[in-house]
Amino acid sequence: MLRNYQPIKKCLYMLVICVVLSSCAGLQEENSSVGKDDKSGNDLYDEGKFVLNEHTLSEASKGRLTYIPFEIGTDIKEVKAAWGEPDESGNIEGKYLYYKDRKTYIYMHLDDKVSAVGGKTELSRQAMINILGRPSDExxxxxxxxxxxxxxxxxxxxxxxxxYKK
Known part of the structure; x- marks a missing residue:
């Protein structure tokens, strides 16, 4: 009869472990300054350098990457007015600008509108998955x-x- 309770007992132990780990993760996140709005109190773009963090997916849904103040569709003149001339520029499947100190790529269409933005990260693949969650595709x-x-x-x-082209 007691054997029938073993699966329930295991599930309860797993549930307790998950709750404890979630609480610890929440405390760690509260104490972490990475990706927080610590520069101005509320502006994710003051730093002007790409950082992959817990805000990245929500910002991406608005057409921008964390700490990069330019949305897709922004005129490239606006980028240069704000950030100056890039450290590198070229043409690989379209024009691009690279700002080395900001670890940021800005790609543009022929009409000089931002078509994509990119950043460099030193995070491992697993660290990125830990931050962003399970990917849509691998x-x-x-x-x-x-x-x-x-x-x-x-x-x-x-x-x-x-x-995203559906």
């Missing part, structure tokens, strides 16, 4: 997350936000 070492009308594509150390 292919070898690449990850993608669909969020609203946009998707985040991660390959190696590059995180890129593009419009």
């Amino acid at each position: 292919f070898e070492s690449d990850l993608s997350y669909v969020t609203g009308d946009y998707f985040i594509y991660i390959t190696g150390d590059t995180v890129m936000l593009k419009p």
